Amino acid sequence: MECNVFEIAVSESADLSQLRPELLQHAQQCFRCSGLLEDFQTIARKARKLASVEPARDLWGDIRAQLEREGLIQTELRPAAQAARGVRDRSADAVPAPRLVHSAPRSR
Amino acid sequence: MAIDAAKQGDPQAFEFLYHLHKRRVYSLCLRMTGNTAEADDLAQEAFLQLFRKIATFRGESAFSTWLHRLAVNVVLMHLRRKGLPEVSLEETTEPTQEDGPRRDIGASDQTLVGSVDRVNIERAIERLPPGYRTIFVLHDMEGYEHNEIAEMMGCSIGNSKSQLHKARMKLRDLLQLAQSQGARAQGNSQA
Structure with a gap:
């Protein structure tokens, strides 16, 4: 196997740790390609291990404000949402208070 | 829930x-x-x-x-x-002037094993051309396959494979450069 064929085949391999036998055989016989493979494996492994990063600023405030402007967030839950969160529906126990559902006009 | x-x-x-x-x-x-x-x-x-x-x-x-x-x-x-700067298939992985002296691609007089730290790899990924970086991140870091990347990016599977290969080569080049600069700096401080 030629080294350039090896290089292309390595990039086509979804998993660098599970190469086809003929590629592994070439890598075992070729110092240049074994170094290349080892480096690619090291880079991919270390890149995957990079820690996830916290956003530079708190985005939730802006997201919430936009969702409110679009009427996607409600300040009082519908019964189905309460049930989804495990909140007991007390509507049968007391006179229901008027619902204050925030529904600002959708921004365009 | x-x-x-x-x-x-x-x-x-x-x-x-x-x-x-x-x-x-x-x-x-x-x-x-x-x-x-x-x-x-x-x-x-x-x-x-x-x-x-x-x-x-x-x-x-x-x-x-x-x-x-x-x-x-x-x-x-x-x-x-x-306007994602497309990296053409013809683009080589030759180092730019700022990368320092040219090295033969694929030549490995020193492997990177054990010498790649988090900062260097973060920096090297940042320095990749955007087209290369996108494919490297999606394939090698996020685990997407070439057919998925090709579909998402509207390019051919062959293009995805080619750019991944060039991205890896460029990364390796950048990391080898960082490694040699680090060794040189260490040598100077000891002298």
Whole structure:
């Protein structure tokens, strides 16, 4: 196997740790390609291990404000949402208070 | 549970989902753009789209997979609008002048094993041309396959493979350069 064929085949391999036998055989016989493979494996492994990063600023405030402007967030839950969160529906126990559902006009 | 509540417009459920997934979404945006301000904006946009579309989530795939794909699409749309500098198939991995002296591609007089630290690899990924970086992040870091990348990016599978290969070569080149500069600096300080 030629080294350039090896290089292309390595990039086509979804998993660098599970190469086809003929590629592994070439890598075992070729110092240049074994170094290349080892480096690619090291880079991919270390890149995957990079820690996830916290956003530079708190985005939730802006997201919430936009969702409110679009009427996607409600300040009082519908019964189905309460049930989804495990909140007991007390509507049968007391006179229901008027619902204050925030529904600002959708921004365009 | 939180997903069902979010579908009903429960702000606490939205906030819970945001805090649960913000690091992964933001990190993806940051790695793909290499820019914190853009990553902030794109992560915000990804969550907004998530909450706008959450009612359509049917649960056929894992929620995190669905969100991840959505975030990738947000970043790709952004890069496309920006005019993602395409890296042509003809582009070589020759070092630029600032990279220092040219080395033979593929030649490995020293392997990187054990010498690649987090800072160097972060920096090297940031320095990749955007087209290369996108494919490297999607394939080697996020685990997408070439056919998925080709579909998302609107390119051929062959193009995806070729750019991944060039991205890896360029990264290796950048890391070898950092390694030799580090060794030189250490030698100077000992002299």
